[in-house]
Amino acid sequence: xxxxxxxxxxxxxxxxxxxxxxGGGAAGGGGGAVKxxxxxxxxxxxxxxxxxxxxxxxxxxxxxxxxxGLIFIPIGIGIFVTSNNIREYEIDYTGTEPxxxxxxxxxxxxxxTPPCTCTIDFTLEHSFESNVFMYYGLxxxxxxxxxxxxxxxxxQLNGDNSSLLNPSKECEPYRTNEDKPIAPCGAIAxxxxxxxxxxYRLDNDTRIPIPLIKKGIAWWTDKNVKFRNPxxxxxxxxxxxxxxxxxxxxxKPVYMLDSEPDNNGFINEDFIVWMRTAxxxxxxxxxxxxxxxxxxxxxxxxxxxxxxxxxxxxxxxFDGRKxxxxxxxxxxxxxxPFLGIAYITxxxxxxxxxxxxxxxxxxxxNRNTSADIPN
Amino acid sequence: xxxxxxxxxxxxxxxxxxxxxxxxxxxxxxSSLILFFIPYGAMYNSMRxxxxxxxxxxxxxxxxxxxxxxxxxAQIGLDTAYWTVVNQFFIWGSLSVYFAITFTxxxxxxYLMLTPSFPFVGTARNTLSQPNVWLAIFxxxxxxxxxxxxxxxxxxxxxxxxxxxxxxxxxxxPPPSPKRRLRRTSTRRSGYAFSHQHGFGALIMSGRNMRxxxxxxxxxxFSPNTTGISVA
Numbered sequence: 337x338x339x340x341x342x343x344x345x346x347x348x349x350x351x352x353x354x355x356x357x358x359g360g361g362a363a364g365g366g367g368g369a370v371k372x373x374x375x376x377x378x379x380x381x382x383x384x385x386x387x388x389x390x391x392x393x394x395x396x397x398x399x400x401x402x403x404x405g406l407i408f409i410p411i412g413i414g415i416f417v418t419s420n421n422i423r424e425y426e427i428d429y430t431g432t433e434p435x436x437x438x439x440x441x442x443x444x445x446x447x448x449t450p451p452c453t454c455t456i457d458f459t460l461e462h463s464f465e466s467n468v469f470m471y472y473g474l475x476x477x478x479x480x481x482x483x484x485x486x487x488x489x490x491x492q493l494n495g496d497n498s499s500l501l502n503p504s505k506e507c508e509p510y511r512t513n514e515d516k517p518i519a520p521c522g523a524i525a526x527x528x529x530x531x532x533x534x535x536y537r538l539d540n541d542t543r544i545p546i547p548l549i550k551k552g553i554a555w556w557t558d559k560n561v562k563f564r565n566p567x568x569x570x571x572x573x574x575x576x577x578x579x580x581x582x583x584x585x586x587x588k589p590v591y592m593l594d595s596e597p598d599n600n601g602f603i604n605e606d607f608i609v610w611m612r613t614a615x616x617x618x619x620x621x622x623x624x625x626x627x628x629x630x631x632x633x634x635x636x637x638x639x640x641x642x643x644x645x646x647x648x649x650x651x652x653x654f655d656g657r658k659x660x661x662x663x664x665x666x667x668x669x670x671x672x673p674f675l676g677i678a679y680i681t682x683x684x685x686x687x688x689x690x691x692x693x694x695x696x697x698x699x700x701x702n703r704n705t706s707a708d709i710p711n
Numbered sequence: 712x713x714x715x716x717x718x719x720x721x722x723x724x725x726x727x728x729x730x731x732x733x734x735x736x737x738x739x740x741x742s743s744l745i746l747f748f749i750p751y752g753a754m755y756n757s758m759r760x761x762x763x764x765x766x767x768x769x770x771x772x773x774x775x776x777x778x779x780x781x782x783x784x785a786q787i788g789l790d791t792a793y794w795t796v797v798n799q800f801f802i803w804g805s806l807s808v809y810f811a812i813t814f815t816x817x818x819x820x821x822y823l824m825l826t827p828s829f830p831f832v833g834t835a836r837n838t839l840s841q842p843n844v845w846l847a848i849f850x851x852x853x854x855x856x857x858x859x860x861x862x863x864x865x866x867x868x869x870x871x872x873x874x875x876x877x878x879x880x881x882x883x884x885p886p887p888s889p890k891r892r893l894r895r896t897s898t899r900r901s902g903y904a905f906s907h908q909h910g911f912g913a914l915i916m917s918g919r920n921m922r923x924x925x926x927x928x929x930x931x932x933f934s935p936n937t938t939g940i941s942v943a
Contacts, residue, residue: 557833615771
C-alpha cells in the first residue's frame with residue numbers, strides 16, 4: 337500500500353527503492369539492500385520493441401489481388417503453350433480388345449517359354465525434335481500401397497554384405513526361397529517390369545532399328561549413392577552374389593540383368609527406375625532414351641513405325657493396362673496442361689474478385705468513420 | 712480504458728463460438744484439398760526437365776509437405792498483428808530450419824550412416840530444383856492464402872468490429888485542433904497530460920521537463936521537502 341517515489345530514482349528506471357516495501361522502510365537508503373523483482377526497463381522486457389503493425393486496408397488488398405491476377409495469367413499462358421508444344425504419342429498394348437495384335441499374349445504367365453511377342457504398327461503425324469524419351473506406363477497398379485512400399489531392404493541394395501545374406505524382416509514373404517536369402521528381397525523387386533520394347537522405323541518395307549540408350553535413365557543419386565553392388569570384384573558378380581537366390585518371379589538372377597558390369601547387379605538402371613515407387617496408380621517410368629542425331633534432322637521423323645513387344649508382364653489379372661509412350665521434354669517436364677489451366681483460372685478469378693472487392697469497398701467501405709467511437 | 716467498447720466482443724463470446732469453430736473446420740478441409748490436389752495435378756504423368764522420374768512417392772510427399780509448411784507460415788504471418796524482431800526471427804527461422812533439416816535428412820551422409828532410417832536420399836536435391844515444382848507450390852500458397860485475406864478484408868468493409876474501426880481511426884491523422892491562445896504557460900507546467908502513454912512515467916518523475924523557474928526545480932519533486940513523498 338505504501339508507494340515510494342524516491343528522489344534517487346534515475347531516469348532509466350532502476351529504482352533504488354522497490355515496490356512493496358512498506359512506508360516505514362523508506363527512510364534513508366532502505367531500497368539498496370533488497371533486490372527488486374521488477375523486470376528491467378528495457379525495450380525487450382517491457383514489450384516496447386519497435387513493431388510493424390500491418391492491417392488489411394483497401395490500399396494493400398486490392399492491388400494485391402490485381403497484381404496476382406495480372407501475373408498469373410501470363411504465366412499460365414506460357415506454361416500452357418509450352419505444354420502444348422510437347423509432342424507425345426501413346427500406345428496401349430495390353431491387348432484386351434480382340435483386334436489388338438497383343439491379344440494372344442493377354443493371359444501369358446510370367447514364366448512362359450518361349451516368351452510371347454507381338455508387334456504393333458503406328459504412324460507419327462508430326463516429327464519429334466530433340467531428345468525423345470520412351471516410357472512404359474502402367475494403370476491400376478498401386479505401387480503406393482503401404483505394405484508394398486515397405487517391402488524392401490535398403491541396406492541390402494546399398495551393398496551391405498551382412499544384409500545380403502540376412503535380409504530385413506520387412507521383405508516377408510519374399511525374404512527367402514528354399515532356405516536361401518533372396519537378393520534383391522521384397523515385393524517391389526519381385527514385381528519388376530520385364531517387357532522388352534523395340535522400335536523400328538518402316539521405310540518402304542525395310543525395318544530400320546532405332547538406337548535406344550539404356551543408361552542415364554535413373555537419378556544420379558540413386559545410381560551412385562543409394563544402390564551399390566556388394567563389395568568385391570565387379571567383373572565377377574556371380575561370385576559376389578554367392579549364397580543368394582533370385583526373386584521368385586524373375587526369369588534370371590540379378591547378376592545377369594545386363595552384360596555390362598556397370599549396369600549389372602543392383603546398379604542396373606531398369607531395376608533402379610522400378611524400385612523408385614510411383615505415387616499414383618497410373619504412372620509412367622522412363623525406359624529408354626532416343627538421342628538426337630544432329631541439329632538438322634529430327635530425332636523421329638514423321639512416318640510409319642513398328643513396335644516389337646516381348647510380352648512377359650501379366651497385368652490382366654488385376655485389370656491393369658500397359659502402354660508405351662514416346663515424348664519430348666521441355667523445361668517444365670512432360671506434357672501436363674493442368675498447371676497452365678490452373679494458373680489461368682486462378683489468375684482470372686483473382687482479377688474478377690479484385691474488381692468485386694473494389695466495388696464493395698467503394699460502396700460500403702467509407703462508412704467506417706470514427707464518428708461512432710467516443711474518444 | 713480509452714476504448715471501453717473493445718471489451719464487448721469478449722463478453723458476448725463473439726470470437727470463439729460454434730460458428731467460428733465450424734468456419735475453422737471448413738477452412739481446414741478446403742486447405743487440405745488444395746494441398747493434396749494441386750501437387751497431384753502438377754505431377755500426374757509428369758517428368759523432370761531431363762526426362763527422369765518426378766512422380767514417385769518420395770517426391771510427391773516432399774512437394775506436398777513443402778507446400779504445407781509454407782502455407783502454414785504464411786497463415787501465421789497473416790494472424791500476427793504485431794511484428795517485432797522476435798516474430799520475424801521465428802517465422803522466417805521456421806521456414807529456413809525446415810529447408811535445412813530437409814536437405815540434411817536427405818543428404819548422402821545421413822543415408823550412408825543410417826541406411827534404413829533415411830531412405831529419401833537425393834529427393835530434395837532432385838525435386839526442388841524443378842521449376843515445375845515451385846510453380847505448383849506457389850499456386851497452392853496463393854490458393855490457400857488469398858481467400859483468407861479476401862474474407863477478412865470483406866469483413867472489415869461490411870461488418871467492421873470495434874477493433875477494426877479503432878485501427879482505421881488511428882491510421883487517419885487526427886483533425887487539427889483549433890488554434891488556442893498564445894498563452895501556454897499552464898501546459899508546460901507539468902507533463903501530466905502525457906503521463907498515460909507508456910515510457911513517459913520515468914521521465915516525468917525525473918522532473919527534466921519542468922521549467923527551471925518553477926518553485927520545485929531544485930529538488931525535482933512536487934514537494935519542497937528533500938525526502939520523497941509517502942502516501943499512506
